[in-house]
Each structure stands twice: as structure tokens, then as C-alpha cells.
Amino acid sequence: xxxxxxxxxxxxxxxxxxxxxxxxxxxxxxxxxxxxxxxxxxxxxxxxxxxxxxxxxxxxxxxxxxxxxxxxxxxxxxxxxxxxxxxxxxxxxxxxxxxxxxxxxxxxxxxxxxxxxxxxxxxxxxxxxxxxxxxxxxxxxxxxxxxxxxxxxxxxxxxxxxxxxxxxxxxxxxxxxxxxxxxxxxxxxxxxxxxxxxxxxxxxxxxxxxxxxxxxxxxxxxxxxxxxxxxxxxxxxxxxxxxxxxxxxxxxxxxxxxxxxxxxxxxxxxxxxxxxxxxxxxxxxxxxxxx
Amino acid sequence: xxxxxxxxxxxxxxxxxxxxxxxxxxxxxxxxxxxxxxxxxxxxxxxxxxxxxxxxxxxxxxxxxxxxxxxxxxxxxxxxxxxxxxxxxxxxxxxxxxxxxxxxxxxxxxxxxxxxxxxxxxxxxxxxxxxxxxxxxxxxxxxxxxxxxxxxxxxxxxxxxxxxxxxxxxxxxxxxxxxxxxxxxxxxxxxxxxxxxxxxxxxxxxxxxxxxxxxxxxxxxxxxxxxxxxxxxxxxxxxxxxxxxxxxxxxxxxxxxxxxxxxxxxxxxxxxxxxxxxxxxxxxxxxxxxxxxxxxxxxxxxxxxxxxxxxxxxxxxxxxxxxxxxxxxxxxxxxxxxxxxxxxxxx
Ligand SMILES: Nc1ncnc2c1ncn2[C@@H]1O[C@H](COP(=O)(O)OP(=O)(O)O)[C@@H](O)[C@H]1O
Ligand SMILES: [Mg+2]
Numbered sequence: 001x002x003x004x005x006x007x008x009x010x011x012x013x014x015x016x017x018x019x020x021x022x023x024x025x026x027x028x029x030x031x032x033x034x035x036x037x038x039x040x041x042x043x044x045x046x047x048x049x050x051x052x053x054x055x056x057x058x059x060x061x062x063x064x065x066x067x068x069x070x071x072x073x074x075x076x077x078x079x080x081x082x083x084x085x086x087x088x089x090x091x092x093x094x095x096x097x098x099x100x101x102x103x104x105x106x107x108x109x110x111x112x113x114x115x116x117x118x119x120x121x122x123x124x125x126x127x128x129x130x131x132x133x134x135x136x137x138x139x140x141x142x143x144x145x146x147x148x149x150x151x152x153x154x155x156x157x158x159x160x161x162x163x164x165x166x167x168x169x170x171x172x173x174x175x176x177x178x179x180x181x182x183x184x185x186x187x188x189x190x191x192x193x194x195x196x197x198x199x200x201x202x203x204x205x206x207x208x209x210x211x212x213x214x215x216x217x218x219x220x221x222x223x224x225x226x227x228x229x230x231x232x233x234x235x236x237x238x239x240x241x242x243x244x245x246x247x248x249x250x251x252x253x254x255x256x257x258x259x260x261x262x263x264x265x266x267x268x269x270x271x272x273x274x275x276x277x278x279x280x281x282x283x284x285x286x287x288x289x290x291x
Numbered sequence: 292x293x294x295x296x297x298x299x300x301x302x303x304x305x306x307x308x309x310x311x312x313x314x315x316x317x318x319x320x321x322x323x324x325x326x327x328x329x330x331x332x333x334x335x336x337x338x339x340x341x342x343x344x345x346x347x348x349x350x351x352x353x354x355x356x357x358x359x360x361x362x363x364x365x366x367x368x369x370x371x372x373x374x375x376x377x378x379x380x381x382x383x384x385x386x387x388x389x390x391x392x393x394x395x396x397x398x399x400x401x402x403x404x405x406x407x408x409x410x411x412x413x414x415x416x417x418x419x420x421x422x423x424x425x426x427x428x429x430x431x432x433x434x435x436x437x438x439x440x441x442x443x444x445x446x447x448x449x450x451x452x453x454x455x456x457x458x459x460x461x462x463x464x465x466x467x468x469x470x471x472x473x474x475x476x477x478x479x480x481x482x483x484x485x486x487x488x489x490x491x492x493x494x495x496x497x498x499x500x501x502x503x504x505x506x507x508x509x510x511x512x513x514x515x516x517x518x519x520x521x522x523x524x525x526x527x528x529x530x531x532x533x534x535x536x537x538x539x540x541x542x543x544x545x546x547x548x549x550x551x552x553x554x555x556x557x558x559x560x561x562x563x564x565x566x567x568x569x570x571x572x573x574x575x576x577x578x579x580x581x582x583x584x585x586x587x588x589x590x591x592x593x594x595x596x597x598x599x600x601x602x603x604x605x606x607x608x609x610x611x612x613x614x615x616x617x618x619x620x621x622x623x624x625x626x627x628x629x630x631x632x633x634x635x636x637x638x
Pocket of ligand 2: 333
């Protein structure tokens with residue numbers, strides 16, 4: 001009786017999930033599989049793409065320090081951008097959570113608002129401020145005599161890190177804020193009543209409890225930064241490439257699709273490994289506390 | 292000697308008054324309960340003593356020193372919160388040790404005191420458990436140990452037992468009382484459960500709508516309630532409209548066909564209240580009929596329709612025959628078992 005109900009339930013569930021499953025297979029799995037296959041094909045300036053199975057593209061990426069450096073840069077930039085969002089985002093979320101009434105709503109809007117604006121527009125803002133001698137901020141600083149030569153921002157890793165951190169900040173603040181909202185406000189009062197100063201309360205009571213939130217925010221920011229295209233493309237241009245801009249160039253400028261595919265697949269694999277690995281570490285670390 | 296003193300303390304949140312004119316003197320070692328329905332200002336008062344809220348009016352003194360100016364971290368009070376508010380990322384032992392760390396107690400002494408505190412609340416062996424992996428009752432005990440280990444001058448408990456099931460609650464009540472007696476810690480308990488307040492406290496502060504209705508020992512507030520609110524909040528009670536008749540030679544108190552010599556001071560319409568367990572059935576008295584009777588093991592609960600309206604009567608199940616449903620009865624009670632108030636003019 002119940003067994004038949006179960007099987008028919010399962011069948012109904014399957015048929016309900018089918019459209020989404022087809023869509024997922026059609027737009028995610030098949031293109032991904034094709035990209036992976038593409039990365040093993042051969043390519044030549046005159047012969048174009050040859051559908052054979054070789055490791056040439058992969059060997060090239062691993063052997064050539066030029067490509068390797070770009071991958072290192074990608075993860076270095078992403079890591080530093082993540083650190084910056086954590087250093088500024090955690091206090092920001094804490095203050096936001098402490099705010100009362102209308103201020104809270106207003107500042108939440110200020111923090112999330114940028115998500116409604118294209119990341120291209122936000123990055124171009126940095127270019128307008130610091131783009132060489134004509135950048136607004138550079139001009140102001142130079143005419144006021146504070147600096148002699150323009151601040152070097154465009155085509156630098158520092159610029160890329162700052163612009164990425166700026167673009168990713170809302171994700172960190174939201175992740176931390178969600179964690180903060182789950183805290184029992186009386187827990188802070190309990191620490192106070194036991195004689196802790198407010199700094200000690202933040203360091204010993206609040207921070208450890210919201211650490212999972214900070215870390216999940218960090219995973220989001222890190223993976224978005226490492227795979228970001230628009231910001232590195234605008235700030236770094238073709239002089240300072242990262243994995244995403246490299247893949248783009250191989251596809252659209254050099255027309256070496258197989259190499260571009262290998263770069264894209266390698267980036268994907270590295271990201272998946274990093275995200276899954278750190279997630280497992282976090283879960284193990286906080287298992288005791290949040291079960 | 293007054294140890295903790297609240298003098299006309301009040302608290303308003305914007306236009307709303309949560310607590311008004313709260314005055315109370317607590318002696319050292321006393322166990323006090325704040326008893327009242329939800330929203331009557333118990334927690335607010337406790338939080339003002341703890342220092343998490345600043346009073347809008349009035350003063351709070353501990354051993355003669357003004358407490359309001361002292362930040363909560365420096366008050367040295369032990370607090371057990373309704374949600375327990377344990378530190379979820381710390382083990383039971385780390386939770387209990389936190390207050391001692393803040394006081395820079397040396398490691399060896401700290402460990403000794405943590406062990407003693409956990410043993411006191413019956414949690415020896417649970418040192419390394421995290422709160423999320425403990426039952427409600429165990430978390431409750433950790434919270435109590437954490438508050439007691441700092442040897443607080445006053446222990447504040449905000450509905451500490453309300454999240455426990457009935458059986459566990461009774462056990463914890465007994466234990467709490469024993470621990471408090473042994474340590475002699477001055478304690479203030481917030482509760483909406485009159486049984487809990489009566490079984491634990493030396494004195495009860497009955498509150499309603501932000502005001503104190505009565506302060507007294509459990510017997511006093513139960514047997515001589517100062518207001519209808521107190522009478523009704525502390526267990527079941529019967530209220531009859533009665534008359535003091537001073538026209539005859541000797542003044543009489545009359546409630547239907549029940550009568551007794553009138554006490555001095557009152558005249559005209561009065562409200563007579565008497566607890567259901569103090570009423571007995573007899574040949575004379577307030578006439579009525581048994582509307583229903585319910586057997587509750589150690590006692591019978593009768594609903595009666597009387598000349599003065601509905602009444603409830605509780606009789607011990609002492610083996611004597613009890614009146615059947617529909618039987619005509621007469622209700623009577625000793626004058627010393629009732630309390631009288633002048634009836635409100637309009638009523
Ligand atoms: N932070 C606050 N802001 C506004 N009103 C509050 C606040 N805290 C409590 N109150 C109000 O004060 C009254 C008393 O609350 P409380 O002391 O928590 O009652 P109790 O603990 O007796 O249930 C309630 O009407 C409640 O709504
Ligand atoms: Mg309360």
C-alpha cells in the first residue's frame with residue numbers, strides 16, 4: 001500500500017523535476033562537457049580547430065610560466081580582495097546590525113544598492129577617478145599639491161584588488177549580517193554581566209559565533225573575484241591579465257579556442273576544489289558548535 | 292538591614308510606561324519573586340537591576356551605593372536569562388570559566404571553582420560538552436553554574452524554568468531552592484507561575500501593568516490578597532457580593548443566606564472573597580446547587596450555582612460521601628478564611 005504510494009510519489013516527483021532537469025542538462029552540462037572536450041583539441045594558425053585528443057593545451061598552461069603567473073595573479077587578487085571585504089565588511093555589518101529603525105533600512109539600501117548597478121559602471125567609476133592624469137581624483141590631488149604624479153591605479157594589481165573588493169563588498173556584508181541576526185542579543189548581555197568589556201565581547205563572543213558567516217561570505221567573494229571578468233578587464237586591460245580575461249582573449253582575439261577552453265576548465269576545477277575543500281574544513285571546524 | 296533597594300523606579304519606552312513607582316527593599320540572603328502576567332514589566336525591572344536598561348526614574352542601591360551609575364560589567368551580579376544565553380562556541384566548562392577569566396582568577400583556582408560549580412548543579416562530567424549538544428535542563432544548569440561561579444552579590448533569574456517540561460521544572464525548583472539556601476545568595480526570580488513563586492520565595496512581589504499590587508510572604512499574598520487581581524492571579528478564588536447591615540443592634544455581614552458578625556470599619560456593599568478549599572458543605576449557609584463535580588484524585592472540584600452567583604468548591608477526597616450533581620447544598624466558611632473589600636461604587 002504505502003510502497004505503491006511511495007513509487008508513484010517518486011514518479012510524480014521525477015516528472016515534475018524533469019523540465020528543470022532538461023534545462024540544466026541543456027544549458028549547463030552539455031556546454032560544459034563540450035568545453036572540456038574542446039580543451040583537448042588541437043589548434044593551428046592556419047588549420048584552425050582539429051577535433052583530436054591531445055594534451056597540448058594543458059601542457060602549455062602548466063609549462064609556460066606566462067600562463068602560470070596569470071593563474072597565480074588571479075588567486076592572489078581574489079584572496080586579497082576577499083581579505084579586504086572581510087576587514088571592512090565585518091565591522092560594517094556589525095554596525096548595521098546595531099542601528100535602529102529608519103537608519104538601518106537606509107544604510108542597508110546604501111550597502112545593497114550598488115548590486116542594482118552594473119559592475120561595469122561601478123568599475124568605470126574607478127577609472128574616471130584614477131584614470132591617469134585626467135582622472136577626477138588624480139586631478140584634484142595634483143592641483144591641491146598633495147601629490148606630484150597621478151596615483152597609479154589603472155593597470156595595477158592594487159587597483160584591481162581595490163575595485164574588486166569594492167564590487168564584492170555587498171556579498172560579504174549580507175553574509176555577515178545574516179549570521180549576526182541569528183545571534184541571541186542576550187548572549188552579549190550575558191558576557192557583559194560576567195564582567196567583559198565591549199571589545200572583549202566582540203572578540204570573544206560575537207566574532208567566533210559569526211565566523212561561519214564570515215567564511216561563507218569569503219567563499220562567495222573569493223569565487224566571484226577569481227572568476228570575475230568585467231573589473232579585471234577594465235582595470236587590468238590586456239596588460240595585466242587574469243584567468244578570465246586570458247580565456248576571453250584566447251577565444252576572441254587569438255581565436256585559439258582549445259587553449260581558451262583549457263584555461264576556463266582549469267579555472268573552474270581550481271575554484272571547485274578550493275570552494276569544496278574550504279567548505280568541508282569549515283563544516284568540520286564548526287560541527288561541534290552548530291549541530 | 293536593606294541590602295538591595297529600589298526606590299520609586301520607573302521605566303518608559305517612548306509614550307509607553309513599562310514600570311512605575313517600583314519600590315522594594317531586599318535583605319541579604321532573601322529569595323524574592325516578581326510574579327505577574329506576561330508584559331507586566333518583570334523583565335524590564337530585572338534588566339534595570341542588571342544594568343542593561345537605564346531607569347527613567349528612581350534610584351537603585353546595593354549596600355547603600357548607587358547602582359545606576361555602575362556599568363553592567365562592574366555590578367558583579369549573576370544573571371540567568373530566559374533563553375539561557377550560553378556561549379554556543381564554548382564548552383560547558385569554558386562557559387562557566389568565562390566570568391572568572393574576566394576577573395583574572397588564576398588558572399588553577401579557576402579550574403577548581405569551575406569543577407565545583409558544575410558539581411553543584413549536578414553536571415560533573417559534562418565539562419567538554421557544547422551547549423547545543425545538551426538538553427534544555429542541562430543548559431539551564433550550565434547557565435546557573437555560570438552565574439553562581441562568580442559569587443554574585445545578587446542572583447537574577449528571568450523565567451529560568453519556563454522552557455522546561457513540568458516534571459523537570461519541579462525537580463529544578465527544589466534544587467534551585469536548596470542551592471540558594473546553601474549558598475545564601477540574595478536572589479530575585481522572575482516568573483509568571485504562581486506555584487513556582489510560592490514554593491520558592493521568601494517574599495513575592497505581585498505585579499500588574501507595571502505596578503506593584505502587593506508585596507508579602509507567599510501565605511500573605513495567598514490568604515490576604517490586597518486586591519482582586521492578586522486574589523485571582525494566585526490560584527482560584529470565589530468572590531461574592533455581600534452586604535454589611537448595621538441597621539439591627541449588632542452589625543451583620545450577609546451573603547445570601549450566609550451571615551456572620553460584621554468586622555469593624557466596613558459598611559454597605561462589600562466584596563467577599565474566599566478560596567474554594569476553605570468552603571465546606573453544611574446544613575446552613577449560602578444556598579446553592581451542585582452544577583457539576585469533577586474527580587481529580589486527591590480532591591473533588593465542585594461547580595455550584597448559588598444565590599450569589601457561581602462558585603467553586605474544592606473538597607479533599609477523605610473518604611467521606613460527597614454531594615451528587617444536582618444536589619441542593621449550603622456553602623459555609625470561617626470568617627477568618629475570607630477577605631473583604633469595599634465594593635466599587637459603580638459596581
Ligand atoms: N525595548 C522595549 N521597547 C519598547 N517596549 C518595551 C521594550 N521592552 C519591553 N517593552 C514593553 O514593556 C512592557 C513590559 O515588558 P516586560 O518587562 O518584558 O514584561 P514581562 O517580563 O513581565 O513579560 C511590555 O508592554 C513591553 O511591550
Ligand atoms: Mg519577561
